[in-house]
Amino acid sequence: MINTIKNIFSLGVFKDNPVFRQILGICSALAVTNLLMNSVFMGLGLIFVTALSSLTVSILRKYTPKHIRMMVQTLIISAYVIIVDIVLKAYFPAMSEALGPYVGLIITNCIIMGRCEVFAQNNPPFTSFIDGVASGSGYALVLLVIAFFRELLGFGSLFGINVLGENWVNWVFMIMPPGAFFMLGVIIWLANTYIPTKDGKAPAAGGGN
Amino acid sequence: MKKFTMKPILFMVVITIVYTAVLAGINAVTEERIALNEQLSEQLSFLYVLNMTPETIEAPTVNRLYQERVEEIQVDGDRLYEAYDEDGNLYAYIVPMVGGALWGELRGIVALAPDFETVLGIDFLSHSETPGLGGRIDEPEFKEQFRGIEIDPEADGDFLTYNPNPGGQVDAISGATGTSNAVRNIFNNTMQEFMSETREELNND
Numbered sequence: 001m002i003n004t005i006k007n008i009f010s011l012g013v014f015k016d017n018p019v020f021r022q023i024l025g026i027c028s029a030l031a032v033t034n035l036l037m038n039s040v041f042m043g044l045g046l047i048f049v050t051a052l053s054s055l056t057v058s059i060l061r062k063y064t065p066k067h068i069r070m071m072v073q074t075l076i077i078s079a080y081v082i083i084v085d086i087v088l089k090a091y092f093p094a095m096s097e098a099l100g101p102y103v104g105l106i107i108t109n110c111i112i113m114g115r116c117e118v119f120a121q122n123n124p125p126f127t128s129f130i131d132g133v134a135s136g137s138g139y140a141l142v143l144l145v146i147a148f149f150r151e152l153l154g155f156g157s158l159f160g161i162n163v164l165g166e167n168w169v170n171w172v173f174m175i176m177p178p179g180a181f182f183m184l185g186v187i188i189w190l191a192n193t194y195i196p197t198k199d200g201k202a203p204a205a206g207g208g209n
Numbered sequence: 210m211k212k213f214t215m216k217p218i219l220f221m222v223v224i225t226i227v228y229t230a231v232l233a234g235i236n237a238v239t240e241e242r243i244a245l246n247e248q249l250s251e252q253l254s255f256l257y258v259l260n261m262t263p264e265t266i267e268a269p270t271v272n273r274l275y276q277e278r279v280e281e282i283q284v285d286g287d288r289l290y291e292a293y294d295e296d297g298n299l300y301a302y303i304v305p306m307v308g309g310a311l312w313g314e315l316r317g318i319v320a321l322a323p324d325f326e327t328v329l330g331i332d333f334l335s336h337s338e339t340p341g342l343g344g345r346i347d348e349p350e351f352k353e354q355f356r357g358i359e360i361d362p363e364a365d366g367d368f369l370t371y372n373p374n375p376g377g378q379v380d381a382i383s384g385a386t387g388t389s390n391a392v393r394n395i396f397n398n399t400m401q402e403f404m405s406e407t408r409e410e411l412n413n414d
Binding site for chain 1: 216221231232235250339342384
């Protein structure tokens with residue numbers, strides 16, 4: 001059991017990471033990573049939604065008629081997203097304002113439906129839940145890495161606390177969307193070079209050698 | 210041809226009802242809190258433009274101060290607010306402004322001294338400008354510039370001018386020309402309408 005969990009986490013967070021391996025959830029990964037705090041909340045929101053939708057889809061998998069399963073999944077996912085949205089509005093109004101429409105757009109995040117369809121449909125509830133947490137964490141981890149560099153270079157701060165001092169010249173480029181593409185590209189490049197794939201093959205070397 | 214069954218439809222109906230009930234429950238529990246949060250942030254904006262932000266930002270304090278200082282009035286069908294100082298003298302008119310900015314609707318408020326010649330403060334209630342660029346209109350560095358700027362009530366549309374144009378009062382945000390210009394236009398349109406129509410009505414009262 002412990003090994004299964006370990007294996008799921010190593011796949012979800014590194015070897016089969018939803019962002020840098022499956023290239024899913026890119027839209028929000030680019031949009032909310034200009035500040036670390038936004039990324040923390042977005043990551044937590046996604047872990048919550050992915051884990052619970054996978055759990056629910058897995059519990060219902062034997063009773064769900066096969067040809068309407070996508071409809072059911074969408075319904076389940078949107079219900080959890082609405083819960084996240086309401087909770088943010090009620091208890092973290094500032095964060096709700098900062099994330100704006102991106103909370104609602106978690107519904108369209110392909111990671112969640114991907115996990116429901118690929119994993120939760122064929123696995124028992126507990127492992128599905130763990131798989132959701134693992135994939136959500138993989139997503140959150142990438143967001144935090146991107147946001148760390150974007151906030152540090154773009155605002156000279158981390159979690160809103162100035163760390164680079166008064167004389168630091170902000171890189172406006174990092175706050176704008178191109179900065180996010182740039183960071184994401186660098187991360188995918190590094191991941192392809194250094195993190196092994198799920199088949200255990202050595203990472204593919206880039207370039208035409 | 211597969212045989213038609215009611216099962217998928219029933220399944221969908223049941224699961225929809227269950228989730229709707231759960232969401233309605235959560236909504237009912239948090240509804241009041243959300244409304245209070247929105248009210249609090251709006252009242253804080255009103256106190257901010259009057260430069261009367263209390264030291265402790267707690268709902269009861271803010272609420273009481275707002276009730277004491279701000280009063281909604283209707284002039285010629287337009288909604289605006291009168292604000293009073295500690296002694297109950299008229300301190301300012303607060304005029305709501307609204308208009309299209311770079312990405313969407315921008316709503317804000319402007320506080321004017323009763324002589325209509327001085328802007329006491331400005332704040333934005335809602336907008337959808339780019340975070341880190343146009344979104345910086347929310348930062349104190351931008352909004353604080355408006356405190357105490359002189360405007361000419363008889364001006365024709367150009368109440369607010371950015372530096373370094375002649376007669377400039379405030380700095381625009383670099384890298385966010387679209388948003389800065391939108392703020393200026395919304396401000397000028399609101400003032401134009403206020404000075405030419407509403408002000409006469411107020412004077413007649």
